[in-house]
Amino acid sequence: MAIDRLQRMVADFAAERSWERFHTPKNLVMALTGEVGELSELFQWLTAEQSQALMDDPARRTPVEEEVADVFIYLLRLADVLQIDLVAAVEAKLRKNAERYPIQQAYGQAVKYTELGSSKD
Incomplete structure (x- = not known):
């Protein structure tokens, strides 16, 4: 799926909920930072080997995928708002x-x- 199509999907999602007014660059960067923090938490205190094997455990894989998606969604939205x-x-x-x-x-x-x-x- 193309980046521009994903950006349109994210923008449409926000528009359908009338969230555009909240999606200022500052707020999006803060939200992005929060999501990166949540992703980091999943890897916190793991050894290098444990972090490599994390995705082999289905119960731990899903939260990682969801946090990576959240990070990407906010990055897509930020780039869209900033016209990057x-x-x-x-x-x-x-x-x-x-x-x-x-x-x-x-x-x-x-x-x-x-x-x-x-x-x-």
Whole structure:
């Protein structure tokens, strides 16, 4: 399903409930932050191995899927309200990150681009 179709579905959902007035950028960012917190809570205190295996347990998988969906819904709505073309923004950011993290320098490295030496800002 295309991003623009999902955004339309989310916008329609909000419009049908007359929620547009509540969907200010500030409120949407706060809601998005809250949902990310709820997603984080599902992984809190797990070891790396436990977090990798979390999705193997159907009882734990569903809450993770629902929180990921909530995060995505609020992100879609925020981008719509701010008139951000998510596809174009992601493509531009990936191009920028490709410059910041050249394969030869970044391969296998979990460091910020500023620590790679000769990468660009």
